[in-house]
Amino acid sequence: MPASTQDPSRHPSQQAPGTTRTPRDLRRWRQYLADERAEAAVYRDLAGRRTGEERAILLALAEAEGRHADHWLALLGPDVGRPRRGDVRTRILALLARRFGSVFVLALAQRAEARSDYATEADATATMAADERIHEEVVRGLATRGRNRISGSFRAAVFGANDGLVSNLALVLGVGASGVAHATVLLTGIAGLLAGALSMAAGEFVSVRSQRELLAASTPDPRAREVLPHLDVDANELALVYRARGMDADEAAEHAREVLEGLDAGGAASRGPGADAPPPVPPDDVDEHEAVGSAVGAAASSFCFFASGALIPVLPYLFGLEGLTAVLVACALVGVALLATGATVGVLSGASPLRRALRQLAIGFGAAGITYVLGLAFGTTIA
Template sequence: MPENDLPAPDHAARRPADIRRWRRYLADERAEAATYRDLASRRSGEERAVLLALADAEKRHEQHWLDLLGDDAGRPLRGDLRTRMLGVLARRFGGVFVLALAQRAEARSTYGSEEFATATMAADEQIHEEVVRALATRGRNRMSGTFRAAVFGANDGLVSNLALVLGIGASGVSSQTVLLTGIAGLLAGALSMGAGEFVSVRSQRELLEASTPDPKSATALPHLDVDANELALVYRARGMAMDEAQGRADRVLAGLAATGTLAPEVLHDENAEAATDADDDLETHGTAWGAAISSFCFFASGALIPVLPYLLGLTGGQAIFVASALVGVSLLITGAITGLLSGTSPWSRALRQLAIGFGAAAVTYVLGLLFGTTVG
């Protein structure tokens, strides 16, 4: 089905509002095509080819609006602000953040309700969203371990230390006591996060290593009783059906008898090995020490923010207000980033993060007020 499968409206029947809208569509299509080309320039292989194909599709949509506009196309307009910002980010950075933004841009297409857009164009935009989603998913998977440590670490630091500082401050103690409490909370929390991440990653690696077949076991295969064929038990223990395990064991030993050589990998189950490799990539990215240090730094960077007003000499309600404002902005930023990367609304995620953080801090603040009143 051709892109311009709609008859061009009579020139005299063109409404100024239609022409303005078509010119806006034209500008957006040009900007989106440029964005995909910029992203493709930072990629190679299949990802580059897919992005260039998306740019070609946007070029076809651009031609549709050019055909409708004819002499009314006029001088090129700039795309809308969101599309222009997407192009700037693509030229400067590339990466999964831009792909996540592009996914949301494709999801906002109005061609489904646009009478002068073809059914093919509307379908293209729906499929483009899925294409960009798939490309963004690759990046999300690659950065999942680091992203988890960054978001959870920073948010834990922000929320826990704000709650601690507000709770202690509301009890009526001196600003110096609040500052010392905040610094103690920063160090204790960061050390706890770092130690916990170290133990978690190291334990996960040790579990995976314990589940990996010992290559030395393959040296015993030439001496197995062919009739008993203990090798089949290995495959059955790994989840194969009895007949399948026996067949594979027979093939391995027959190959050994024919060639006299045997690769250690014969003890591995391909499916289990692939799953283990995938888990290893996503869950144990980096070393245990690297994970511990990054978690320490992320938590400390978040926990430092509620303490900053006190370090700068602010006291009382003024310090509490500034600390809350700084943490609020930080929570909005981390929530928005989470929303962008997950392909959902950054505003809803930002507000959710803010509500959770301030909710926890409000509880400790009220407890601090009650405790201060009781002591007084």
């Protein structure tokens, strides 16, 4: 039976005698083998930069990729041939894993797992296809921890860079299209850079600080733990706390009873105020403050990235270019930067880098184009 039509759940050792092994099949199996080995190496490299539970999870993923490699080894048998290298994307991922081991690499690994062909590959087992789907979720979970840690500053950085690129390009093009002198365009661009960077930094600081204060106002007061040992098991308001946080009446009453009985069983009376009692409200799985980030970090990221983004459309004018030449060079530089920021957002969010890059480019050039047309119209009116 040809390999392309055989039962996908059949193990290599269970294949019927006389199975066709075309050169094309052998090349495909060898590439799968090389990719699995390369992915296992990526997870081992990442594990080398982690400790504790994350390290154990990554090593388990490497072991699973090793099982998949064994499948292709058994299928190839004596035709395994010389060791091959993984595909280009896997090799780049391996290089990044050895050099950085960051959330960026985990995001790329998540994308790599999502691209698995095993669901439609006749020579891969159903178990292998299921493994790859689950691996994507495992890596997603690992990457989420890192995304939460950087989300506040990352949001400010992306927003700042994109705003600097688009707003200053629009400002420079709009003023330049009105026909003013080269020195005026340059001065306008530099003023826009400084004013925008300071405004963005101040806005991010106030925004993040306000959000953290709002979250803090909704976070359970740790001092409430101190009074738990003194509550009456039969008549207390602890159940009301749980009901206010979303539990139904019966569930809240049961949970309050379990908490207080647990305190009694542990000899809470001897602990006194400040004892290590269970919190009145179960902790959330995600640290909301961590996801928001720090006000100072967000402000600094916003200032630096806005300034760096706003500098790009001014560069042609700084180097003495004028007129249409300066406009074209500024647009080209900003276009490259918009593609880079969009692709970075796509990678870290687990989405398509190309689609995010093109979306960023279209939005940025759309806004700048409108401003340029208005500048042309304004310049014509003045003339």
